[in-house]
Structure formats: structure tokens, C-alpha cells
Amino acid sequence: MxxxxxxxxxxxxxxxxxxxxxxxxxxxxxxxxxxxxxxxxxxxxxxxxxxxxxxxxxxxxxxGFVNCHGHAAMNLFKGLADDLPLMTWLEKHIWPAEGQWVSEEFVKDGTKLAIAEMLKSGTTCFSDMYFFPEQAADVAAEYGMRGVFYGPVMDFPTPYGSGPDEYIEKIIKAHDHFKHHPLIDIGFGPHAPYTVSDEPIKQVRALADQLNMPIQIHLHETEFEVIDAVEKTGHRPSERLRDLGLFGEDVQAVHVTQANQTDMDIFHKYGVHVIHCPESNLKLASGFCPIYALQQNGVNVALGTDGSASNNDLDMMGEMHTAALLAKAVAQNASAIPALEAVKMATINGAKALGKETEIGSLKVGxxxxxxxxxxxxxxxxxxxxxxxxxxxxxxxxxxxxxxxxxxxxxxxxxxCHFNVQQLMDMSQSWAEKIQASK
Ligand SMILES: [Zn+2]
Missing domain, CATH: 2.30.40.10 (Urease, subunit C, domain 1)
Structure with a gap:
């Protein structure tokens, strides 16, 4: 018919x-x-x-491209603070700005701007780890964008909640609200090993199993993160998370600029997906993810842009280009990650990482x-x-x-087709003026 x-x-x-x-x-x-x-x-x-x-x-x-890691609403902080190392950037600029400005309204407006930028550059599915995931998901649903929204879990209070219990409660509520939506999934986003203690990690694992929800975590983003953990606990963060039982095929580890053979064996054994964000890693001088070695060790590697405040765009074609070049330098092998492999990382590997390979990531009947x-x-x-x-x-x-x-x-x-671009630009500029005036 x-x-x-x-x-x-x-x-x-x-x-x-x-x-x-x-x-x-x-x-x-x-x-x-x-x-x-x-x-x-x-x-x-x-x-x-x-x-x-x-x-x-x-x-x-x-x-379409599958952008496996980002913080969409941070599009409103694009260009707010540049040319700084990760911890200075976070502690002196981003966290204070988030404390002052992040609200339901901010998340809705920032996510709308991000979705417009992503669609225009060919991204058809994105993964988002940010506060107020239900508001971000609402915007995606309204505009017909596909997304997985990882509600943040961390030990300290933010405008989104007072601590792990409240974050987890809100994420479950968002999951209940969207569980039958064809374009939207909700997951848990324990922020990073250094911001989440053991108990909430175990709780997240148990709830993810019970409710069939994916998990995304920033892991081994810098050398400092790993050295600091080893000094304090004797274990690398990857070993701690393994021992806490967090790892499985529904887990995505973001960044992984530090990966020794033990880490690679752990990721392979548990089916953990690595999300490579080359431009954010380069801009924050966080390190280089050894994607060729990870692939050689049987680990699925997909690509993400990270948030616009550390990239500063949501351009998966740019990310694919950078990933293909950087991999050759890191592996010291011009044959590492050929063009087709980079395209797969930006599409089908991303679909696999998000548990969506039966739905998206390739062009196939059905x-x-x-x-x-x-x-x-x-x-x-x-x-x-x-x-x-x-x-x-x-x-x-x-x-x-x-x-x-x-x-x-x-x-x-x-x-x-479905955005009033002038209105979107005016709205974003008025946020920037408020934020700038308060600095
Ligand atoms: Zn991130």
C-alpha cells in the first residue's frame, strides 16, 4: 500500500x-x-x-550520526570560558555558572539550541547527561529528536537536587514518564568516580538492572584522576567500579584517556563501551584516548562531542575527522582507524553503545x-x-x-524545517547577556 x-x-x-x-x-x-x-x-x-x-x-x-556524549543545555555556556585545564575550568567557571544559572528554563532553552545545531549537522540521536533530564527530554520529544537522557547522580547538591537519593528518585520518575515514548530513553549518569561514592554506585547498578536502564559515567578523563585514585585507594577507578559491580554491556565509559592493559581487559570482559570525545579532550588537554588499542582489544568505541562549553561545537563530522587523525598519531600508525571505521564510530558503534543497534545506526529495511x-x-x-x-x-x-x-x-x-532560527538566536543571546552581566 x-x-x-x-x-x-x-x-x-x-x-x-x-x-x-x-x-x-x-x-x-x-x-x-x-x-x-x-x-x-x-x-x-x-x-x-x-x-x-x-x-x-x-x-x-x-x-544519521549518533552523538554518544554531551551536555546539551551547556550550549548556552559556549565560549564562556576557554583555554583552561579541566579542573580550573570546572571549579572556577562552569560549576559556579551552573550553580547560578541552571534551572528548568535554562535546560529547556539550551537543549533546544543544541538540538537545532545537532540536527543541522546531521545528528539524529544524541545522548545527554545533564540536570533536569525530563525537561531536556520534553524538548527532544517536542521537536521529534531521538535521545537518551542520563540524569546526573553525584554526592553533592546542585540546582537539580540535594544529593544521591533525590537525584535517583527524580531519574526514576523521569523514566516512568517516558518509558513508552518511541524516541526517548532515560538512564543513570553517575557523574564520575571522584564525585560519586560507593553506595550510590551500587544503588544505580541495582536499579538499572531492575528497570532496564542504561548507565553512562565519565571515566579516566585525565591522568590526575587515575593517579589520585591510586594514591588514595590503591586502585584505578576502573578497578573500583568493577569491584562495585557497576560494569556491564549497558555501561558507557566516557573519555578514557588513560587505559592500560588491565583497563582494556576489564572493558572487554564486561562489554563496557568507550565513548571517545577527541575535541573536548584536546581542548582541555585531558589526554588522548587510545582508540586503536581499545578496538584491537575488542572494545566498542563510539564518538561524542561532549558539551559545547568544552568543544565548542556539536559537530559529529568534525569529531569523526579529528578522531581519525588523532588515532593515527596516538597509535603511531597511519593505517589506524581508516575513514570507514571513523564513520562507523559516528553511527553504528554509537547505536551499539546506546543499546539501539536493532533500531538505528545503519540503513536496513525495518x-x-x-x-x-x-x-x-x-x-x-x-x-x-x-x-x-x-x-x-x-x-x-x-x-x-x-x-x-x-x-x-x-x-x-x-x-x-521546524525551528524559528531567528527566535532561537535571540533567545540564546539574551541568556548570554544575562550571564555575562553577572560575571
Ligand atoms: Zn562530559
């Missing part, structure tokens, strides 16, 4: 990531929220003759229609020997042309 909801997309290339092939002269059929068919264009036009066809000449169709097109009608991408090479090494987010999330068109001809 053909409905109004069907569209046939005919690009120059389709990168499904179901195998390593690049399809040419093929079309993809979206039916409501799913991918209904992928077939040769001549067959498609015969089989679906009255379906609306969207022709995208000289464009590459691929799965999967969700989270799809983007990249416009190769650009001097930066001319001439073309290998489109995948250009995707990673020569393209930029300004070439993202069409974006669908669950079959809904979000970006058309490089323009956001």
Missing part, C-alpha cells in the same frame, strides 16, 4: 553500513517512521510509481528512518575518487543537506 507518508529517496550513493559497499543507482523508501525498501532505482520507480521521489543528485545518503544526506556538490569534495574518504577527510557539516529522524523530515536543502 502506498500512502502520503511514503517517500522514495534517490541519491548518487547509499552507504548503508550493513556491509562495506557503497550502493549506486539505488533508492531508499521511507514509509512513515521506518525504512521500507532499498532497491535499484529502476525497480523502485516501477514498484512504487506514484510515490513522491526526492532526487538528491551528487549526494551521499547514510545513517530499521528506523534516521537518515541524512551529504551534498558533494561542493568544491571541497571535488574530484571524487572515494566518497567515504571525502566524508571523513574533506567534508564539513555545512554540506549536510537533508535529515530525517524516524521518517520525519527535519532538515531540507540545508535548512531546519
Amino acid at each position: 502506498q500512502t502520503e507518508q511514503m517517500s522514495l529517496i534517490t541519491p548518487k550513493w547509499i552507504l548503508t553500513l550493513e556491509n562495506d559497499d557503497l550502493l549506486e543507482n539505488h533508492s531508499l523508501l521511507i514509509d512513515q517512521h521506518i525504512i521500507k525498501d532499498i532497491l535499484p532505482t529502476t525497480d523502485a520507480r516501477e514498484t512504487y510509481p506514484s510515490t513522491k521521489e526526492i532526487e538528491l543528485p551528487n549526494q551521499l545518503l547514510m545513517p 530499521k528506523q528512518a534516521d537518515i541524512i544526506s551529504i551534498d558533494f556538490n561542493d568544491i571541497a569534495c571535488t574530484p571524487v575518487y572515494d566518497p567515504i574518504s571525502h566524508l571523513v577527510y574533506s567534508s564539513s557539516r555545512s554540506q549536510v543537506d537533508h535529515v530525517w529522524v524516524a521518517g520525519k523530515l527535519q532538515v531540507k536543502n540545508k535548512q531546519l
Whole structure:
């Protein structure tokens, strides 16, 4: 049956990531929220003759990017404090600003700005670890964006709660509210080993098992974090979390700039996913995640931007580019993380890390229609020997042309379909003026 909801997309290339092939002269059929068919264009036009066809000449169709780590609302702190090491940046700038400004309203407005930036740059699913996750999730749901929202758990009070008990209670409430929503998942976000004590970690593990919720934690972000823990306890943070029983296939460890063989063995044994945020690590001089070694040790590595206050953008194409280059320098091997591998880290590996690989991350019949097109009608991408090479090494987010999330068109001809961009920019600037005036 053909409905109004069907569209046939005919690009120059389709990168499904179901195998390593690049399809040419093929079309993809979206039916409501799913991918209904992928077939040769001549067959498609015969089989679906009255379906609306969207022709995208000289464009590459691929799965949308999965941004596995960020703090979306921090988009309103973009450029507030730069060129500082992690702890100075956090303690002297970010935590005081959060203490003063973070509220439900701040989270809603910041998340809206972040979602607009992400959609425009081809991200169709994001993971968010921030205060007021239910408000952030509300915004995502309103705009039709897919997301996993990790409510923060830490020992000390913040504008979101007084301590671990209240955080956990609020996260469970958010989970109950969204548990049947097709685009939204809620998880636990114990902030980091140095901000969460043993008891809440164990509680989070038990509740995650009971409620089938994922867990995300910042881990081994800097060398100092590891040295300090070893001095105080005799154990690396990864060993402590293993001993507390936290690790499993539903856990994502973010950053991991420090990984020795013991850490890699632990991650592999428990199926922990590593989320690599290369640009944030570079900007805060946190260290370099050894992603090639992790992969060689059987660990799934996916990519995240981290928050806009430490990156300072939410550009997964930029992250993919940086990851591919940095991996070669760190491994001292120019063959480490070839272009296609970097694309997988930004898509299907991210879907696996978030436990969503049966729904998203590749273009396959029956999967969700989270799809983007990249416009190769650009001097930066001319001439073309290998489109995948250009995707990673020569393209930029300004070439993202069409974006669908669950079959809904979000970006058309490089323009956001459902946002009033001027209003969004005015709203963000008025936050910046208030924040600046209070400094
Ligand atoms: Zn982070």
C-alpha cells in the first residue's frame, strides 16, 4: 500500500553500513517512521510509481550520526570560558555558572539550541547527561529528536537536587514518564568516580538492572584522576567500579584517556563501551584516548562531542575527522582507524553503545528512518575518487543537506524545517547577556 507518508529517496550513493559497499543507482523508501525498501532505482520507480521521489543528485545518503556524549543545555555556556585545564575550568567557571544559572528554563532553552545545531549537522540521536533530564527530554520529544537522557547522580547538591537519593528518585520518575515514548530513553549518569561514592554506585547498578536502564559515567578523563585514585585507594577507578559491580554491556565509559592493559581487559570482559570525545579532550588537554588499542582489544568505541562549553561545537563530522587523525598519531600508525571505521564510530558503534543497534545506526529495511544526506556538490569534495574518504577527510557539516529522524523530515536543502532560527538566536543571546552581566 502506498500512502502520503511514503517517500522514495534517490541519491548518487547509499552507504548503508550493513556491509562495506557503497550502493549506486539505488533508492531508499521511507514509509512513515521506518525504512521500507532499498532497491535499484529502476525497480523502485516501477514498484512504487506514484510515490513522491526526492532526487538528491551528487549526494551521499547514510545513517544519521549518533552523538554518544554531551551536555546539551551547556550550549548556552559556549565560549564562556576557554583555554583552561579541566579542573580550573570546572571549579572556577562552569560549576559556579551552573550553580547560578541552571534551572528548568535554562535546560529547556539550551537543549533546544543544541538540538537545532545537532540536527543541522546531521545528528539524529544524541545522548545527554545533564540536570533536569525530563525537561531536556520534553524538548527532544517536542521537536521529534531521538535521545537518551542520563540524569546526573553525584554526592553533592546542585540546582537539580540535594544529593544521591533525590537525584535517583527524580531519574526514576523521569523514566516512568517516558518509558513508552518511541524516541526517548532515560538512564543513570553517575557523574564520575571522584564525585560519586560507593553506595550510590551500587544503588544505580541495582536499579538499572531492575528497570532496564542504561548507565553512562565519565571515566579516566585525565591522568590526575587515575593517579589520585591510586594514591588514595590503591586502585584505578576502573578497578573500583568493577569491584562495585557497576560494569556491564549497558555501561558507557566516557573519555578514557588513560587505559592500560588491565583497563582494556576489564572493558572487554564486561562489554563496557568507550565513548571517545577527541575535541573536548584536546581542548582541555585531558589526554588522548587510545582508540586503536581499545578496538584491537575488542572494545566498542563510539564518538561524542561532549558539551559545547568544552568543544565548542556539536559537530559529529568534525569529531569523526579529528578522531581519525588523532588515532593515527596516538597509535603511531597511519593505517589506524581508516575513514570507514571513523564513520562507523559516528553511527553504528554509537547505536551499539546506546543499546539501539536493532533500531538505528545503519540503513536496513525495518530499521528506523534516521537518515541524512551529504551534498558533494561542493568544491571541497571535488574530484571524487572515494566518497567515504571525502566524508571523513574533506567534508564539513555545512554540506549536510537533508535529515530525517524516524521518517520525519527535519532538515531540507540545508535548512531546519521546524525551528524559528531567528527566535532561537535571540533567545540564546539574551541568556548570554544575562550571564555575562553577572560575571
Ligand atoms: Zn562530559
